[in-house]
Amino acid sequence: MKITASNRLKNLMKSEIRIMSIECEKMGGINLSQGICDLPLAPALYQSAQKAIEDGINHYTRYDGLPGLRQAIAAKLWQYNKIQANPEKNIIVTSGATGALYATCLALFNRGDEVILFEPFYGYHEYTLAALDITPVYVRLQPPAWKLDMEKLEQVVTKRTKGLLINTPANPSGKVFSRSELDLLADFCLRHDLFILTDEIYEYIVYDGLEHISPGALPEIADRVITISGYSKTFSITGWRIGYSVCEEGLSNLIGCASDLVYVCAPAPLQEGTAEAIRALPGSFYKNLGQGYSLKRTKLCAALEEAKLKPYVPQGAYYTLADCSLVPGRTSKEKAMYVLAKTGVAAVPGSAFYHDGGGENLMRFCFAKSDDVLDEACERLRRLKL
Ligand SMILES: Cc1ncc(COP(=O)(O)O)c(C=O)c1O
Structure with missing residues (x-):
């Protein structure tokens, strides 16, 4: 039987986040592409x-x-x-x-x-x-x-x-x-x-x-x-x-x-x-949530600065978009693959967040990670020589 996706699905099959996660897993890297919070449960x-x-x-x-x-x-x-x-x-x-x-x-x-x-x-x-x-x-x-x-x-x-x-x-x-x-x-x-x-x-x-x-x-x-x-x-x-x-x-x-x-x-x-x-859960639980992510934000943004991936420091949520214009590659996908190959850290190519031709000089890094994982990712990013 010939299998073809419905017309609707055909247009929806481009998830770059999924692709980066697969590439990251293949090389045993650190996945900062996905918004999975692996923090302990209350x-x-x-x-x-x-x-x-x-x-x-x-x-x-x-x-x-x-x-x-x-x-x-x-x-x-x-x-x-x-x-x-x-x-x-x-x-x-x-x-x-x-x-x-x-x-x-x-x-x-x-x-x-x-x-x-x-x-x-x-x-x-x-x-x-x-x-x-x-x-x-x-x-x-x-x-x-x-x-x-x-x-x-x-x-x-x-x-x-x-x-x-x-x-x-x-x-x-x-x-x-x-x-x-x-x-x-x-x-x-x-x-x-x-x-x-x-x-x-x-x-x-x-x-x-x-x-x-x-x-x-x-x-x-x-x-x-x-x-x-x-x-x-x-x-x-x-x-x-x-x-x-x-x-x-x-x-x-x-x-x-x-x-x-x-x-x-x-x-x-x-x-x-x-x-x-x-x-x-008391009110302090929600306050601590923001404060905890704020420390992770500071850590990741400092490492990105050092790596010459200039971060656009976020006001909320737990992602940072970074300017990757100095990274070799024509597209944000190539740039994300370059960073993954050099550091073992996966991020999402900026084009995933634009409908046509935008975001080619952006990458998104997620900092909803446990501190040891985030520290290791920051260490590796700092070693990126651009
Ligand atoms: C903006 C936004 N909305 C919704 C979701 C998914 O929420 P839920 O798990 O409740 O479906 C995400 C997950 O990354 C998100 O970033």
């Missing part, structure tokens, strides 16, 4: 998940998740994000933030609708839109400040534009949208009648005293914002697949319907474990 998490399994919480949950988890998320949304959410009406527990974004797009957009994305973008954002025949429209932000360019934004709006997708703090740039930028975006979305999808998976990882602000907390746009987040990064449980969407009731019903259709629900005992951890 005992509250796995103890309560284990207990949930023993107690028989092993079946489908309601389409929007276990009530205890929705209540815990609602309390946290009010406390941290300043978003008022009714756990019975506004929250859908999903299979990770990835599931929340897919369900949201499936629920709200039609073939040919346009959604604006900022470049550099997180690959899954683009792929999710493309997989659903939604057209991504790109607005490029420039380093080092990744400043919002409202003129460019106005230029790309058409009759088909239905939404704007932002990521704050952002992967890969580390940009944290400021209050004044969000006010501009709010005004823009009101004028053009757009939804705002906001992926806040790195919400607790912000540096230098910056504040994470959720667009969903701005009253004038609250009814058109879909806040997407989850616990993959906050609790270092990327394999548990616990995420959520938060929005106005009518939208939430639609997203719940789409989420139910695609994967029914998030894993029941892991929902229970996550709920217990949200209830049990």
Whole structure:
């Protein structure tokens, strides 16, 4: 039988992150290309998940998740994000933030609708839109400040534009949208009648005293914002697949319907474990998270400086984009392969974050690694002679 990928999949098979991880494994290198946080788990998490399994919480949950988890998320949304959410009406527990974004797009957009994305973008954002025949429209932000360019934004709006997708703090740039930028975006979305999808998976990882602000907390746009987040990064449980969407009731019903259709629900005992951890962990846990990553950020950025891979120091999340113009190679892929061959450290070629011809002088390094692994990677990078 002849096997051919569907037309949709053909366009989605270019994951450079996967390729770099495979190349890195082949040579036994250190993988700073992938956003896997291998930090230890809080005992509250796995103890309560284990207990949930023993107690028989092993079946489908309601389409929007276990009530205890929705209540815990609602309390946290009010406390941290300043978003008022009714756990019975506004929250859908999903299979990770990835599931929340897919369900949201499936629920709200039609073939040919346009959604604006900022470049550099997180690959899954683009792929999710493309997989659903939604057209991504790109607005490029420039380093080092990744400043919002409202003129460019106005230029790309058409009759088909239905939404704007932002990521704050952002992967890969580390940009944290400021209050004044969000006010501009709010005004823009009101004028053009757009939804705002906001992926806040790195919400607790912000540096230098910056504040994470959720667009969903701005009253004038609250009814058109879909806040997407989850616990993959906050609790270092990327394999548990616990995420959520938060929005106005009518939208939430639609997203719940789409989420139910695609994967029914998030894993029941892991929902229970996550709920217990949200209830049990003190505020200091979240503070320490940011502080811990801040030390790793400093370490990696210093090593990149020394290696003449000038880092664009991130404001949040746990990645650094670095300028690799001094590295031999015509493309960012060749440059990333050169760095891997010389140092055994894998990073993602910048072109992975741009739709056409961008990012060729950028590489992304992830610093969500245990200290011994990160120290070894820094040591090797410092020895790179450019
Ligand atoms: C911006 C962004 N959103 C979402 C995700 C994935 O989140 P989840 O594991 O909850 O699906 C990632 C993971 O790297 C990410 O960088």
